[in-house]
Structure formats: C-alpha cells, structure tokens
Amino acid sequence: MHEDFERCVRAVQAKDARFDGWFFTAVLTTRIYCRASCPVVPPKPENMSFYPSAAAAQEAGFRACKRCRPDASPGSPQWNERADVVARAMRLIADGVVDTDGVSGLAARLGYSVRQVERHVRAELGAGPLSLARAQRAQTARLLIETTGLSMIDVALAAGFGSVRTFNDTVREVFALSPTELRARVRTAPATAPGTLNLRLPYRKPLFPDNLFGHLVATGVPGVEEWHDGAYRRTLRLPHGPAVVALKPEDGYIGCRLTLSDLRDLSTAISRCRRLLDLDADPVAVDDALAADRLLGPLVTAAPGRRVPRTVDGEEFAVRAVLGQQVSTAAARTHAARLVLAHGEPVDDPEGGLTHVFPDAAALAEIDPESLAMPQSRKRTLLGLVAELNDGELDLGAGSDWQRARERLHALPGFGPWTVESIAMRSLGDPDAFLPTDLGVKVAAKGLGLTPAAFAAHAERWRPWRAYAVQHLWATGDHPINRLPAA
Incomplete structure (x- = not known):
C-alpha cells in the first residue's frame, strides 16, 4: 500500500x-x-x-x-489476513515475544534463522524486529505515562525498557517530549486501583457489536467469562501472571479496563484483546466482497461491520471446541466450568464474579480420565489434544503456521472438519475458515434455497472471507450468540 x-x-x-x-x-x-x-x-x-x-x-x-x-492507530489488517512468515512475525511481536525472548526467540518460534527473519521483516516493514518492538514499547510507555500515576522508573520497567536512560531517550525521540512533559499534557488521570488501567482500543468503522459480544457471552465459561455492567469480562493468562479485562462497545472505540498482576504484560494484554475482538480487520474490504454476492448481499447490508469473535488463548479454545463436540452450548459450558473449578488457577475479582483462569495444557495433562463425565471417545480426543499441546507438538499461538496446525489437528483422533475449522477460525484467526457442516450454517443455507452440494460450490465465491460469511449465516437464526445481552 x-x-x-x-x-x-x-x-x-x-x-x-x-x-x-x-x-x-x-x-x-x-x-x-x-x-x-x-x-x-x-x-x-x-x-x-x-x-x-x-x-x-x-x-x-x-x-x-x-x-x-x-x-x-489500528494495526494493519494484513497481519491477521495472512499466514506467511512476515505476518506470523508481526503477530508474535505484538504478543511480546521479542521483549521476552529476543529476536532469536522470535526466529525459533517461526522456524527460521535470525538472519532470514530480519531480512523478510525489513523488506516488507522497512524496519527490523527490534525496531518494531521498540515502537511498541514506546506506545506502551505513553499509555502508562498518560493513564497511571506510576513513577517514571516503574513506567520504564513496565514498558520493557532495559534502563531509564533508554526509556527517556526513546520517548524524546519518538514523541519530541520528555516523559514528564507527556504526563503534564494530561489534565487529570483517572483514579484507578493499583494495576488497573482504563484504555480505548481503536478500530476501523463500521463495527457491529451484537454477534461479536453476543457470541462471547453466550458461550462463555462460568468463572472465566461474564457479562457485567454492560461489559464482557474475562480472565487472562499472561507471561507474568493472571489478569482481568472488561471490554465494552462504545462509539468509535472499545472501552478496555485492565487489571494486571504485572504491568509488564500491558502490551501483550492489549494485543490479545484486539485479536479476541478482531479489531484490526478491514470491514470495508470484507463487506464489499461479500455484499457483491446475491445471497449474502442483503445480510451484509443489514449488518455491516461484523467481526469474527476469536480468542485470547488458542489452546484454551481448542480444548473448549472438543468439549463442545455434538453437545449443546449449555452442556459445553458445563463441561468447561468443571475443568476450570478442578484445574484452573484461582483469581481475585472484587469488581465481578470471575474466579479462575482457564487451565493450561500442563494442568490439564494431570487430569484423571475417570473424572471426565463424557463418552470414552471424547475423552480420548480431549486427552490426545492435551498431550499434543503439552508436548509442544501443536502450536495454536499468535505466530502459528495455519496449514501445519490444521494437518496436526486432522491427525489427532476424533478431529473432524467441524472441530478443525472451528479452531482455525477462532484460535488461528484464519479469515477463510469455513464450517459447512455446522448445524446453524446448514439451516441458513437451506433458508437461502441451497442444497448442500450447491452451497459448497457457491461458498467458493466468498473466499478469502468465509469466516465472516459464517457470521452472517449464523445471524439468520434466533440464538443468543446473535445479540447483545441485556445490561
């Protein structure tokens, strides 16, 4: 561009x-x-x-x-639309990998040498991974300076700078103001509890919040997610400790209230919240492509700006997808809530009713199979997935290789097209993931007058945005996922 x-x-x-x-x-x-x-x-x-x-x-x-x-400004939509090495690198940099593991750690995650990653990223972005991470640290520093009362020493450490001198020099270079001058420009900082930040997450208009928040709330796991005071709230597992976030749709932005165990996790938390709500999408490009279709056109015109509800943790969603196989939404939530109570990490939430962080693969690897109230076939599927995740053989994180992840999922017992594509849509973030065998999608297709064979052929016209087409198809049904909960 x-x-x-x-x-x-x-x-x-x-x-x-x-x-x-x-x-x-x-x-x-x-x-x-x-x-x-x-x-x-x-x-x-x-x-x-x-x-x-x-x-x-x-x-x-x-x-x-x-x-x-x-x-x-909102991030480039390219990094969520593509699965090449540069897009994967950009997602990992946003997730804080360079700050925690360095460029060598980034290269190892991608399966390339440091030199190859440097060359690919610089050729397309005009800057190397270190400079991109530095720009992200500068933005984090400005947020902390303007929205908290932290000392500048604490801001520097929380934003990921190795020294106060580097912090001061970077802020002056990027913003042409010293950290003290930046803070002086803010008339009054909002009063918040220690570790709590109130932020605004920008996005490209339009944004249709009903299915986005409705889906997250209707499928939410008790204790991990809730709708409270007009906001979707959930717990997060971050590199330096658990966190709680409240996300609220506002005019032109998403209100974001973050309570962190460690302020060093701020940029990672923001990146994961943006990914969860698909905030870096280009809705005009998506809508223009889908609206040209004679069947989807009226649905797109009625609700422009639909986003794909994704996840803050790819492994968590994969586990939940298995729990949701061939059962109702309510049953899937019940199964997930039992796992959370038995194996999740407790959290303190004085502002709401959240109680735990969803258990990671290491915790789930300790499950006693006899404690799982589900058919033997699904137990094998769940335990096989957990073992693959715990061994590090399956990567569903921000920088994952979409094709390789799909191949490994298909190789696991009990993983059919619906489960794999659900994970591709929500965990991997593939905008072209498609669920033709989903009951809601099949009902919508029938309502549009398409036979299964005709539907599969017609859906090829929706590439590369079939995940967004699914959101419009689901919206033709009367289900809580399609509407905002009552305040």
Whole structure:
C-alpha cells in the first residue's frame, strides 16, 4: 500500500480513517509522521513520503504527530489476513515475544534463522524486529505515562525498557517530549486501583457489536467469562501472571479496563484483546466482497461491520471446541466450568464474579480420565489434544503456521472438519475458515434455497472471507450468540 504514492496521497487528502495503520505519512518539512486521517491540513504531495510501519518512520528520523497519535492507530489488517512468515512475525511481536525472548526467540518460534527473519521483516516493514518492538514499547510507555500515576522508573520497567536512560531517550525521540512533559499534557488521570488501567482500543468503522459480544457471552465459561455492567469480562493468562479485562462497545472505540498482576504484560494484554475482538480487520474490504454476492448481499447490508469473535488463548479454545463436540452450548459450558473449578488457577475479582483462569495444557495433562463425565471417545480426543499441546507438538499461538496446525489437528483422533475449522477460525484467526457442516450454517443455507452440494460450490465465491460469511449465516437464526445481552 505505501508504495502506491497516488493512492496514499488521495487517502491523506480525504483524511480517510480506513487507511489508518495501512501506511504512515511522513512530512519532509516538519519531520513528523502521521496517520492517514490526521486532522491537520494535509501537506503538499511533494512534501509527503510514506512508510509501511511506525517503526520505519521512526528509523528514518521522523517523530510521532501530537495531534493524530499515529502510534495508537489500528494495526494493519494484513497481519491477521495472512499466514506467511512476515505476518506470523508481526503477530508474535505484538504478543511480546521479542521483549521476552529476543529476536532469536522470535526466529525459533517461526522456524527460521535470525538472519532470514530480519531480512523478510525489513523488506516488507522497512524496519527490523527490534525496531518494531521498540515502537511498541514506546506506545506502551505513553499509555502508562498518560493513564497511571506510576513513577517514571516503574513506567520504564513496565514498558520493557532495559534502563531509564533508554526509556527517556526513546520517548524524546519518538514523541519530541520528555516523559514528564507527556504526563503534564494530561489534565487529570483517572483514579484507578493499583494495576488497573482504563484504555480505548481503536478500530476501523463500521463495527457491529451484537454477534461479536453476543457470541462471547453466550458461550462463555462460568468463572472465566461474564457479562457485567454492560461489559464482557474475562480472565487472562499472561507471561507474568493472571489478569482481568472488561471490554465494552462504545462509539468509535472499545472501552478496555485492565487489571494486571504485572504491568509488564500491558502490551501483550492489549494485543490479545484486539485479536479476541478482531479489531484490526478491514470491514470495508470484507463487506464489499461479500455484499457483491446475491445471497449474502442483503445480510451484509443489514449488518455491516461484523467481526469474527476469536480468542485470547488458542489452546484454551481448542480444548473448549472438543468439549463442545455434538453437545449443546449449555452442556459445553458445563463441561468447561468443571475443568476450570478442578484445574484452573484461582483469581481475585472484587469488581465481578470471575474466579479462575482457564487451565493450561500442563494442568490439564494431570487430569484423571475417570473424572471426565463424557463418552470414552471424547475423552480420548480431549486427552490426545492435551498431550499434543503439552508436548509442544501443536502450536495454536499468535505466530502459528495455519496449514501445519490444521494437518496436526486432522491427525489427532476424533478431529473432524467441524472441530478443525472451528479452531482455525477462532484460535488461528484464519479469515477463510469455513464450517459447512455446522448445524446453524446448514439451516441458513437451506433458508437461502441451497442444497448442500450447491452451497459448497457457491461458498467458493466468498473466499478469502468465509469466516465472516459464517457470521452472517449464523445471524439468520434466533440464538443468543446473535445479540447483545441485556445490561
């Protein structure tokens, strides 16, 4: 996108927010970089230069605009639409892998050498993994400076900087203000409990919240998820400890209230919440493609901006998908709640009714098969999945190889197309995952006048957005997943 100069200029002149995060505009005369929708008067085209990432603009010596705050724009939808090495690397960087494991750890997760990863990422993003992680640390630092009363030493450590000096130098370089000056620009910071932050998560409009939040709440596991005071709340397992998040649909953003055990997990928590709600999607591109179809067109027009409800933990959802095989939503929630009570990590939640973090694969590996109230065939399926996850043979994380994950899932006993594609849609985030054998999808197809054979052929027209088509098909039924819960 950033290489199409004329298209970028038109987007900037129109202040088109749809392109925020797709590219960044650097102004040669002021040495400032902006998002496409920056409210200031656009510069002359001859004074514009375009970069594929904020990190690339920073590397070139530009500082972030104080008006449009380009570092806080939605992420590029490419990283959730693609499964190549660069997209996988970007998802892992957002998940904090470079901060915790370094570039060598990132390369190991991807199955490439450090040199190969550096070359691939720099060729497409204009900056290497370290610079991209540095840009993310700078954004985290600004959030902490502006929304908490933490000392600058604590902010530096929480944002992942190795020293206060590096923290000060980076903030000045990126924002052209010292950390103290950044905090002084905020009139009043909201009063919150220690470790609690109130944030706004941006997205590209439109966003249709009903099925997004409705699905998460209707299938939520008691003790792990709840709908409370107009917000979807859940527990998170993060690198430095458990957390609780409350996500609330607002006009133009998602309200996000995070209570962290360790502030170093802030950027990872934000990344996982954005992934959960599919906030980096390009709804206009998706809707334009699906609306052109004669069958889906009326459904898309009636509810533009549908997102795919995903997950904060790929392994958790895979376990829940197995528990949901051939049973009702209520039964699946009951099975999951039993696992949580028996094997989950307890948490304290004074603001609601959350009690546990969903157990990880190591905890589930200790399950006594006789304690599972389910058919023997499903026990084998669940225990086979848990063993594969616990051994590290199956990667369902942010940087997973979608094709390899599908192959390993298909090889496990009890994994048919419905389970595999459900995991591909929710855990892996594949926008083209498709569930033609799902009961709700089959009922919707019949209502559209399609036989099973005709439906499979017709659905090929929806590529590469079949996961979004499923959301529209599900919405034709009368089910709680399709509507926001009562406040």
